[in-house]
Structure formats: C-alpha cells, structure tokens
Amino acid sequence: MHDLIYGLGALAGWIAFTYKVNHLRQDWSNTALRAMVAAFVFSAVAFTLTVGPVYQPIDAALGVPNLTKLFIHSSMVLFSVCVLHLLAFWQYPAPRARQRARVYWAVGLVVVAAMSALIVIAPVHDEYTIHFWKTHAGETLMLWYLVMFLVALSAGLLAIAYRSWRFAALTSELPWLRRGLRVTALGALISFGYCVCRGGYLILTSVDIRVDPLVDIAQPFASVGQMVFFAGLTMPSWGPKTRVDQLSAYRALEPLWSALHDAFPEIALHSPADGDSIAVGDVNYRLYRRMVEIWDGYLALRPYLPASAASGSGEPAETARAIAEGLRNRQQGHRPATVLPDRPPGVRDNELTWLVEVSRSFATVRAAELDHA
Incomplete structure (x- = not known):
C-alpha cells in the first residue's frame, strides 16, 4: 500500500511536469513558469524515490543505508522553495520578486545543508530500514533533522494555500483560473495534513508517547494533496475558452x-x-x-x-x-x-x-x- 500511494503521487508529478514543460518550451524566459516546472520536478523526484522498488536499489548503490532519505526530504524542501519563488512572482513586480526569491533560495539551501550535516553524522546508517520515521524519529539529531524538514515544507504549503485563495477572489472574469486557484489552495491544505500528522508524531515521540499510526495516516495526505495541487495549477488550461x-x-x-x-x-x-x-x-x-x-x-x-x-x-x-x-x-x-x-x-x-x-x-x-x- 505504501508503494501504491506514493507511486500515484509520483505519477501525478511527472504528468504535471510533462504538461507544463510544453508551455515552458514556448516561453523559456518566463521565470515564474520555470519555478512552477521545477516545483513539479522536485515533488515528482521525491515521490519516485519513496517507492520501494526505486528506493532500495538507489540506497544500495549509494553504499550508505538510508542516505536516500536525504534526497527525498531535500527535494521536498526545494519544492517548497520553488513554490515560494512562484508566489513572489504572483504578488510583486519582477525586480522585487527576484530579491525575495534569492532570500528563499538562500534559506532553503541553508536548511538543506543543515539537514545534510545532521543525517551524515546521525547514527542511522547501520542498516537499511523502510520504517525510517518509526525507527529514528526518537533520536536527538534526527528529531532536529525532521523538524527542519517539516517546517520548511509547511511554510511553502501554507503560503501557497493563502496566496491562491486570495487571488481566486479577484478573478471573477476568468472562471477556470479562479477554479484552479481554489483547487490549488485545497491541494496545499490537504498536503499540509501530512505535516500535521508527522509533526504530531514527532511531538508525541519527544515525550515518550508512541502513536505509530500517525506515520501511516500521513501518507495519503501527501499523495492525494499533491495530485489535487497539481490539478489546480494546470486547471486554467482545461477550460472551454481556449x-x-x-x-x-x-x-x-x-x-x-x-x-x-x-x-x-x-x-x-x-x-x-x-x-x-x-x-x-x-x-x-x-x-x-x-x-x-x-x-x-x-x-x-x-x-x-x-x-x-x-x-x-x-x-x-x-x-x-x-x-x-x-x-x-x-x-x-x-x-x-x-x-x-x-x-x-x-x-x-x-x-x-x-x-x-x-x-x-x-x-x-x-x-x-x-x-x-
């Protein structure tokens, strides 16, 4: 079931990427569209690497058990950075948006660097485990690692939900754009359910309370949320008005x-x-x-x-x-x-x-x- 859930999320990501990359070929100078396509790529890569038949060979090829988790989580952090980059171009003139984007990327790369340092020195490389959160979330270094991951991802999801809903209220003359923005906001909030479940698990684990089902419940939130999210961002091109x-x-x-x-x-x-x-x-x-x-x-x-x-x-x-x-x-x-x-x-x-x-x-x-x- 784990592989099926995340496999559907990966498929949705690659479909969305293929769909929007065709638009990007026609408008390569469009910075915001590049950020959108990059967000799709990072999300698709993260979900693809999470699928067991893909995860295990890559993890074995790296020669360091569980190191693939860093690539998965880093891809999701960079996905949130791309989303924030995109939001900047929704709200601000290009020069100001570029300034904000540079800040977002600087913070995102610092977070990824800190996560990399923590997972490299953490005692999680003795043996491969598919139950990464359940096995290692209680360890101090991994707790900080996972907290940074969830905070970065949550910031991107909540920001896009807010900004999408706000813009939807202003687009009455373009119904398919309005629908797409509202669906995007919904998808971001559903995806945030993943962060809520995993965050709740970390909080409870830190006080020696184990509620392992929270880890499993988070999976459909992640996959379904991303599918709805991608549908929303591509929906404006679906309408009967060509x-x-x-x-x-x-x-x-x-x-x-x-x-x-x-x-x-x-x-x-x-x-x-x-x-x-x-x-x-x-x-x-x-x-x-x-x-x-x-x-x-x-x-x-x-x-x-x-x-x-x-x-x-x-x-x-x-x-x-x-x-x-x-x-x-x-x-x-x-x-x-x-x-x-x-x-x-x-x-x-x-x-x-x-x-x-x-x-x-x-x-x-x-x-x-x-x-x-």
Whole structure:
C-alpha cells in the first residue's frame, strides 16, 4: 500500500511536469513558469524515490543505508522553495520578486545543508530500514533533522494555500483560473495534513508517547494533496475558452493598456522589460493582470477625465473617447476637477468583453487623432 500511494503521487508529478514543460518550451524566459516546472520536478523526484522498488536499489548503490532519505526530504524542501519563488512572482513586480526569491533560495539551501550535516553524522546508517520515521524519529539529531524538514515544507504549503485563495477572489472574469486557484489552495491544505500528522508524531515521540499510526495516516495526505495541487495549477488550461481566445482578448487590450501604462508606469506589476512574467495559468493569469492594471490606470486618470464621463452612458466608444481626452488633459496639465466614480457607468456584467470593446474603440480614436495631427 505504501508503494501504491506514493507511486500515484509520483505519477501525478511527472504528468504535471510533462504538461507544463510544453508551455515552458514556448516561453523559456518566463521565470515564474520555470519555478512552477521545477516545483513539479522536485515533488515528482521525491515521490519516485519513496517507492520501494526505486528506493532500495538507489540506497544500495549509494553504499550508505538510508542516505536516500536525504534526497527525498531535500527535494521536498526545494519544492517548497520553488513554490515560494512562484508566489513572489504572483504578488510583486519582477525586480522585487527576484530579491525575495534569492532570500528563499538562500534559506532553503541553508536548511538543506543543515539537514545534510545532521543525517551524515546521525547514527542511522547501520542498516537499511523502510520504517525510517518509526525507527529514528526518537533520536536527538534526527528529531532536529525532521523538524527542519517539516517546517520548511509547511511554510511553502501554507503560503501557497493563502496566496491562491486570495487571488481566486479577484478573478471573477476568468472562471477556470479562479477554479484552479481554489483547487490549488485545497491541494496545499490537504498536503499540509501530512505535516500535521508527522509533526504530531514527532511531538508525541519527544515525550515518550508512541502513536505509530500517525506515520501511516500521513501518507495519503501527501499523495492525494499533491495530485489535487497539481490539478489546480494546470486547471486554467482545461477550460472551454481556449488559449487562442484568451490570447486574442489579451492582445485586444494592448492599445488601452499601453496608453495607460505610458502615462502611469507604476500600474504594471511586471514591466515589459521583465518579459511580462506570469505565474499560474499562463495566458489566463496574464489576461487577469492586464485587466487589473487597466482599472488601476483608469483610477489614476480620473482627475483628468472630462465632465461628460460622469454623466455619460458608459458605452465602450464613449468611454474610450473620455479616456483619450483624459490622457490629453494630463499631458497638458489640465484637471477638470470632476468627481467621478471608481468605474464608469454602464459597465456590463461581462467586464472582459466590455474592456475589449473599449480598447478597440480607443485604438480607433487614437488612429483618428494621428490622422488629424
């Protein structure tokens, strides 16, 4: 049963890796997507090495009993580092995300180095045992080793659950991205059940209470959690709205976004110079960020919009003309001092369709301005 449970987790990891590496081939410069693929690899390697028919030959080839456990646990720590790296690109502009990623990797590598030192000097290499936790968790050096492992893994899982759920609340216009983020959060929490069970076992063992079933109960949490987690991260590409449709909408928003970005560069989470890095959902997430940034630009432009924008119907063509006039007013330093709502009147329920129409009308207005210039 142990090999079946972890074998399913390994299979899910390699499927997710194969699926996303195809996207990575098309966008190798995407730092966040590289972090996602790396997370899949580390998780898949960890689960693969845990399967008995794989674990035993590798452990025998190393010539040091139980040393393979270090590779398994280190892979899971590095998996959590990749997740945190990924989260940084969800939340922050690329330069700041890179700074945070460097910190995460530094801490992760220090943890792996400390774990390596502990397991090398710990008295766990006399004979091979498949029941590693039950046999060695009560030893002082191994207790510290396993605590560091669980803390690092828990940090990554809880962070991704929080960040995924938070972003899901902001993606109403992209239902498959929203579903994927919620499933990702669920998978991370299920996986955290592994840490809870194993952590509880360590706590009880430290006070001389043995509850060995906790070690076994943790296994399905790990495998099922990872399968749900991987499904969530790949789900945005499953929806009936194809990547071509999403990419078409993304490109249609370019004229409006570019004009607002030129006027207010601070609206961009990722600047064009950073390759428009994205994290989850590829085009879905890119499209979501562009919509958010357009609204941020509109809010920044409000003091310069004409009075007609407050009393108009909010039709796309009318809104496009108001934005074009507002940009001219800003360039000329003219502020009509009109109090406007956060969003123009008449915005339809399908916000994405409305924004695409506004952007296309805006492109027409700008083209007419150039013709008369």
